[in-house]
Amino acid sequence: MRHGTISHIPITLRVALAMGGLMIVLGMVASQQVLRSLSRLHDDRLREIARLHVEGLSVALGPLVLHKDVWEVYDTLDRARGASDGQRMLFTVVADDRNRVLAATDPLRAPVDSDATPFSKDASDLSALTASGGEPQVRVRAPLRVAERTVGQIVTEIDVGDLVAEREQVSLYLLLANAGATALLAFAGYFLVARMLKPVTVLAQHMDNVGGAPSRIPEAEIPKSDTELARLLRTFNAMTGAIDARAEAEKRLAERERFVSLGRLSSSLAHEINNPLGGLLNSVDTIRTFANRPEVVQKSVALLERGLVHLKDVSRAILDENRLDRVGLPLRPMDFDDLKLLFEPEAARKGQYLDWQVRADGADLASLPAAPVRQIVLNLLLNASAAAPEDGCIRLSVAPNDGGVELTITDNGRGLSTQDLDRLMSSAPVAPGGGVGLRLVHDLVAGLNGRIRHDRDDGRTSVTVFLPRAAAS
Numbered sequence: 005m006r007h008g009t010i011s012h013i014p015i016t017l018r019v020a021l022a023m024g025g026l027m028i029v030l031g032m033v034a035s036q037q038v039l040r041s042l043s044r045l046h047d048d049r050l051r052e053i054a055r056l057h058v059e060g061l062s063v064a065l066g067p068l069v070l071h072k073d074v075w076e077v078y079d080t081l082d083r084a085r086g087a088s089d090g091q092r093m094l095f096t097v098v099a100d101d102r103n104r105v106l107a108a109t110d111p112l113r114a115p116v117d118s119d120a121t122p123f124s125k126d127a128s129d130l131s132a133l134t135a136s137g138g139e140p141q142v143r144v145r146a147p148l149r150v151a152e153r154t155v156g157q158i159v160t161e162i163d164v165g166d167l168v169a170e171r172e173q174v175s176l177y178l179l180l181a182n183a184g185a186t187a188l189l190a191f192a193g194y195f196l197v198a199r200m201l202k203p204v205t206v207l208a209q210h211m212d213n214v215g216g217a218p219s220r221i222p223e224a225e226i227p228k229s230d231t232e233l234a235r236l237l238r239t240f241n242a243m244t245g246a247i248d249a250r251a252e253a254e255k256r257l258a259e260r261e262r263f264v265s266l267g268r269l270s271s272s273l274a275h276e277i278n279n280p281l282g283g284l285l286n287s288v289d290t291i292r293t294f295a296n297r298p299e300v301v302q303k304s305v306a307l308l309e310r311g312l313v314h315l316k317d318v319s320r321a322i323l324d325e326n327r328l329d330r331v332g333l334p335l336r337p338m339d340f341d342d343l344k345l346l347f348e349p350e351a352a353r354k355g356q357y358l359d360w361q362v363r364a365d366g367a368d369l370a371s372l373p374a375a376p377v378r379q380i381v382l383n384l385l386l387n388a389s390a391a392a393p394e395d396g397c398i399r400l401s402v403a404p405n406d407g408g409v410e411l412t413i414t415d416n417g418r419g420l421s422t423q424d425l426d427r428l429m430s431s432a433p434v435a436p437g438g439g440v441g442l443r444l445v446h447d448l449v450a451g452l453n454g455r456i457r458h459d460r461d462d463g464r465t466s467v468t469v470f471l472p473r474a475a476a477s
Contacts, residue, residue: 020194123161291305356395373452428442
């Protein structure tokens with residue numbers, strides 16, 4: 005099984021499988037030891053029986069084989085069959101020094117003077133005799149000696165079927181016992197590990213919350229004992245609180261930076277509003293003074309209408325910049341007209357030339373949300389105005405490009421500092437202060453799956469923001 009497959013198995017099941025596997029290995033080792041000990045016991049018992057049988061026959065048959073007294077050999081073999089272990093000794097062959105059969109307990113199977121090689125071929129010496137081969141019968145051979153002279157050999161076929169059956173029965177019992185112990189330990193391991201890891205499961209569930217943000221673990225689900233897991237869950241709750249506090253702080257910071265950007269425009273906008281108000285008041289006085297002169301009243305009414313329309317446009321642009329219900333609205337060309345209306349007084353106050361080029365139509369812009377795009381453009385324009393000299397030039401270009409919209413703000417100022425570039429281009433933590441809303445611009449562009457490019461060439465600084473149309477989703 006590959007590592008990738010194992011990693012998808014729950015840890016409680018993996019521990020149970022590991023314990024089961026370990027128990028199987030230990031059971032196999034223990035079973036082999038038991039079977040090995042049983043085999044040694046059987047072999048020792050079998051060799052002892054065979055030794056007594058062979059040695060007894062050797063003493064009795066040695067002189068008879070030396071003189072080739074066939075009938076006496078038969079008689080001795082027949083009496084040996086009636087001994088206590090006669091039922092285990094199935095068949096015995098006595099051969100002379102030429103390996104020819106002198107006598108056998110079954111003369112039909114081994115006729116006199118026939119070749120005894122087929123019987124001694126698969127026979128074992130007494131020291132190598134074993135019942136572990138699985139065969140129900142085994143053969144043992146032993147030499148016949150008289151006065152240190154080998155006069156023949158004895159080959160005996162021994163019944164070991166009961167020993168083989170006993171070994172198989174013990175193997176079956178060991179298998180069943182090991183299977184039962186393995187299943188019991190695996191179940192116990194699963195239960196114990198599941199109980200031990202219950203706090204970890206709770207932690208994982210709260211970390212993998214459907215809403216995307218981790219949620220606090222109720223105190224009732226935290227173990228009462230002061231264990232490592234309980235401390236882990238409490239630490240997680242503390243981290244969750246810190247994350248919530250940070251999210252709230254970031255939200256307040258974003259709101260503050262929105263108002264900071266508008267605050268930068270407040271003095272210019274106040275001047276932009278106060279100038280028309282003076283003219284409007286003069287028109288009212290003129291109408292009141294020359295009420296009987298229709299041509300004067302008509303000109304004053306026209307002046308009043310133009311001034312009021314201008315004030316209406318300025319007020320609408322300011323309100324649109326602060327309305328919370330614009331968050332879900334699509335971007336329109338009118339939004340860039342509002343931004344121009346808001347920013348023109350700031351540029352005029354500093355004697356800066358404003359080059360405004362919006363080449364994207366409603367179809368190009370409709371897939372983008374209005375509120376974040378307006379905030380991005382306004383913050384970049386304010387930073388460009390702050391960097392440009394008194395008689396400098398600020399340029400805004402909005403154009404469709406490669407499945408999205410490209411916004412480019414250019415100025416001929418001193419350029420962005422290293423700290424301001426870090427705020428605009430990087431997600432790494434930065435110190436407080438710096439340009440107006442540059443980190444907010446970075447976060448808003450990232451939230452729209454966009455890209456930011458910074459260029460500095462021939463005394464000009466360009467910040468290009470590419471927003472794909474898919475950002476509307």
